[in-house]
Amino acid sequence: MEIAVIxxxxxTGKSSISAVLASASENVVVADxxxxxxxxxxxxxxxxxxxxxxxxxxxxxxxxxxxTRCGKCKSFCRFxxxxxxxxxxxxxxxxxxxxxxxxxxxxxxxxxxxxAVSMVxxxxxxxxxxxxxxxxxxxxxxxxxxxxxxxFVDIIKTRARKIAKEEGAGHIILDGPPGIGCPVMSTLxxxxxxxxxxxxxxxxxxxxxxLFKVAKCYVDCLYVIINKYDLNPVxxxxxxxxxxxxxxxxxxxxxxDKAFVEAMIERKxxxxxxxxxxxxxxxxxxxxxxxx
Ligand code: SF4
Ligand code: SF4
Numbered sequence: 001m002e003i004a005v006i007x008x009x010x011x012t013g014k015s016s017i018s019a020v021l022a023s024a025s026e027n028v029v030v031a032d033x034x035x036x037x038x039x040x041x042x043x044x045x046x047x048x049x050x051x052x053x054x055x056x057x058x059x060x061x062x063x064x065x066x067x068t069r070c071g072k073c074k075s076f077c078r079f080x081x082x083x084x085x086x087x088x089x090x091x092x093x094x095x096x097x098x099x100x101x102x103x104x105x106x107x108x109x110x111x112x113x114x115x116a117v118s119m120v121x122x123x124x125x126x127x128x129x130x131x132x133x134x135x136x137x138x139x140x141x142x143x144x145x146x147x148x149x150x151x152f153v154d155i156i157k158t159r160a161r162k163i164a165k166e167e168g169a170g171h172i173i174l175d176g177p178p179g180i181g182c183p184v185m186s187t188l189x190x191x192x193x194x195x196x197x198x199x200x201x202x203x204x205x206x207x208x209x210x211l212f213k214v215a216k217c218y219v220d221c222l223y224v225i226i227n228k229y230d231l232n233p234v235x236x237x238x239x240x241x242x243x244x245x246x247x248x249x250x251x252x253x254x255x256x257d258k259a260f261v262e263a264m265i266e267r268k269x270x271x272x273x274x275x276x277x278x279x280x281x282x283x284x285x286x287x288x289x290x291x292x
Contacts, residue, residue: 002161003290004033004191006176006184006215007198008207013227014197016260016270018175019043020283021195023134023269024292029169030132031160032139033153033187034177035125043267046130046137054140054155055121056148059102060109062095066116069093073108073117082108100145125152129159136163150182157190171292180214188218193290195223195251200235208239212246222248225286228256252286254279 005021007014019040022030032040060081062073074082074095081101084093097108099122109117124143129136138160140152157174164172176187188194194215198204208224215222224243229236236253243250255278263273270280 001170001193001290002172002174002191004174004176004187004194004219006187006194006196006211007178008180008196008211009203010178012197012199012204013254013260014178015039015043015175016264017195017197017225017227017254017283017286018173019269020271020280021287021290021292022173023271024287025134025169025171025173027167027169028135029160029164029167029172030135030137031156031172031174032137033156033174033183035140035142035149035152035156035183036177038139038141040175041128041130041137041139043264043269044132044134044137045267046132048128048130050127050129052127053123054125054127054152055123056125056143056146056151057104057122058106058119059099059104059122060097060106060117061120062097063116063118064094066114067095068114068116069095070113071095072111072113076107076111078105078107079103103147122146122148127152127155127159129163135169136160136167138163149177150186153177153183153186154189157187180210184211185214185218188215191219193221193223194219195225195286195290196248197225197227198239199228200226200232200239202235205235205239205242208242212248223251223286223289224248225252225254225283226250227254229253230255249289251289252282254282 005018032038126141257279259274
């Protein structure tokens with residue numbers, strides 16, 4: 001079973017809860033799909049087995065020796081990725097491509113009559129895989145400022161599925177990125193179920209409404225965990241009422257518990273650090289419901 005754990009925003013406790021779900025299985029594959037800020041490896045401290053450079057699309061580079069400085073490529077680039085740079089004499093220009101602005105469309109290679117532009121692989125994205133105490137983990141580090149994060153998430157998921165098949169893992173836990181953008185959709189694609197982790201705040205309610213619309217396009221089985229529900233019981237009721245109206249089971253309501261933070265500091269999951277805490281008891285209900 002492949003379960004995506006998502007949240008409309010950061011700070012809801014999604015990764016802590018993903019870690020608990022992962023630690024409930026004896027042979028699991030964890031895919032950390034937050035390629036901008038992967039953090040599950042910090043908690044699980046895996047023994048690294050693989051480290052690969054991943055190319056995500058291409059970007060343009062200009063050969064300064066062939067370039068006649070006509071400026072045609074700059075005028076055609078819709079993304080303002082070609083930047084004229086003054087040389088030391090202050091008069092002559094050269095044209096450079098800003099990698100982070102380049103969308104890799106390749107138009108500049110077509111309009112340049114000097115064949116001075118070529119497309120090169122947009123690499124520098126690293127895919128890691130390793131073993132940890134409950135199974136295997138796959139995670140990535142996107143080139144800082146780089147694009148195509150959704151594509152990278154797909155590569156991570158494909159690798160996680162391959163490892164799960166080879167190792168006979170019972171479950172894949174996908175720790176999704178925050179938000180509702182492309183990498184979240186990529187996380188949800190093909191998953192058997194999604195667990196939305198939320199908190200009882202106005203933004204929590206607003207986020208779950210937005211996330212519900214996105215998630216139901218990808219996944220049939222949607223569940224909700226309300227974290228820190230006791231900090232605002234009225235708002236927690238509002239979230240429950242939204243879930244009831246839309247047929248989404250609330251599989252756990254977790255009270256605020258400092259043990260979550262203490263467990264992180266100790267690099268343990270909540271079930272490992274404080275197994276008899278109220279929060280751990282609440283999460284066991286979710287684990288039982290999901291049959292992990
Ligand atoms: S179109 Fe070609 S020759 Fe003209 S500025 Fe661009 S790279 Fe240089
Ligand atoms: S590949 Fe496209 S986006 Fe990149 S510099 Fe060329 S025209 Fe601009």
